[in-house]
Amino acid sequence: MASRAEKPVTVTLGPLTAAAQDRVKSGRYASVSEVVRAGLRALDREEALLDELLKARVAEALADTRPLQPAEDVRSGLAARHARRTGKPA
Template sequence: MAARAEKPVTVTLGPLTRAAQDCVTSGRYASVSDVVRAGLRALDREEALLDELLKARVAEAPADTRAAQSADDVRAQLAARHARRTGKSA
């Protein structure tokens, strides 16, 4: 099967434009397109690692001997944690 020519894609980077251009200016990348491709490859690696982590956690779950918590208890704990982190009362 012959390789298809890829169509150009226009991407608006917004505030990330400067960071992408700085990568090119520094000589680390030849073009902004190279920067975007590297970013997408890094995203693929990150998502693959997260998938592996989640699969491992799911596989470990049946062996967890801790007592189950009610949804209300979990919500209360999350609300308290959020309040501590944001400085707002729960």
């Protein structure tokens, strides 16, 4: 039951409706609303993991003491690598 702070929300699931209903029919969930809430919790966990991964990668990059490469050197190196792999001129 929704608390006073929560207002009911209507969501159109479109092609996902059948998948949500199948989960209810299987007994894993009591209602489609419960399926949606579980999906949102899973999305929250996934986004939190991605945030942690990105923070770790940024920290790793910031801690890297190797000298920076000019962007043009990176572009020309990638173009040369692509040319070698495809046989097409850079």
